[in-house]
Amino acid sequence: MSDLVEPCSDEVPLSRREQQKEEKNKALIDAALAVFSRVGFAAAKMDDVAREAGVSKGTVYLYFDSKEQLFEEMVKANMAPLMTEIAENLARPAISATERLKSHMKFFYTKILNTNRRQIMRLIMAEGPNFPHLAEFYHANVLSRGQAVIKAIIQQGIDDGEFRDLQGHGLVQNIVAGALVAGIWKLVFDPFQPLDLDAYFDTHVDLILNGLKA
Amino acid sequence: MSDLVEPCSDEVPLSRREQQKEEKNKALIDAALAVFSRVGFAAAKMDDVAREAGVSKGTVYLYFDSKEQLFEEMVKANMAPLMTEIAENLARPAISATERLKSHMKFFYTKILNTNRRQIMRLIMAEGPNFPHLAEFYHANVLSRGQAVIKAIIQQGIDDGEFRDLQGHGLVQNIVAGALVAGIWKLVFDPFQPLDLDAYFDTHVDLILNGLKA
DNA sequence: ATAAAATAACTGACTAGTCAGTCATAATTA
């Protein structure tokens, strides 16, 4: 409460307790990510989350009201740091649209696909219909921001004569699609047909940039 | 038993019982698709499947050994008719690679994305890691066949000088990606940002064909 | 034909087990 009133500049002099509390919160979020990723929402046990975080089950309920809330907080906590980074990509030095697009795509691969955030991506797809809140949050805070960046880059490319103006409905989704599929493939089909993410990335960029070329 | 010995040409004179049995099997598969799609595997209740199929819970277990088996059979039953159709697309009249690719993509949109098979697609992504059997089955019977068709078309395009040879790892996945993402979007984010599948398809084809163009 | 006997299909109450969430008690910190 008081946090909201205080000037946000203070030097965080955390007491031992507050410190431990934060650590435990983090541990629970991490454990939740691990457990939910492993078995999905419904099959995940709060006992397992607790054990994995090194606390008892009761403690989990001192930090989160319910399993649902834990799930949502876990997703939000893992996505929050990304959101500011995406925003920074909007205001970017004046390099060519081609290079900007390449760099933004690289960002996507390194910051999501190659981290365990891709698990969250999968969870959103898997559980999204059962968590409209969450799907909406994810759409509003991650997807539409990512879309805005890509749209801006494409517009720059069109203005500069680098890209053609193909006016398509769902152009952004088509551009990002390759990356999403790579993430899913890694999680579901890699054992049967392994995917080399670096080589895949090159193909993806090549195909898209050629597809957009004026 | 005797069926296996008889010439396979016989006129299927099903007794009333056999007929009802088949109908019920179908009804259960349909109900399973509906229920699993609605809430995912873990949260699905066998009671609900039974009710939706118009039988009692006990009956479900006369047709399927377990919840797992019902799930797998449901996926297989829904995918089987597709598999032969895909195979037919391999042996195709001598039209241009461009037209063939377009037509195969259309096939994908009309036979999967615009039907409730897209629910199955989502379920595979959602539950795949918990059902390695199923992921493997899907990969072997649907994905690799689809890949073979697209690879053949691309090779034709390269040979005819229509497409460039971009040698990419994961080229096929990149080509299909747009379609998969469209399916997922429809199921998860459509309420927040609707997607017009027809317009999206045009963008997808446009982008990919230009990306491949020699 | 018709009834009786045999078989196959179905039912739903029941069991055995699971797990989200609670709360009386214990441990830790200030």
Place this chain on the structure above:
DNA sequence: TAATTATGACTGACTAGTCAGTTATTTTAT
């Protein structure tokens, strides 16, 4: 010591899977 934080045994709601008994269909006997 008092307040806060943590524990884990406990509860109650819920559900996959079972099975003794019922109903519908088919076969056999008259």
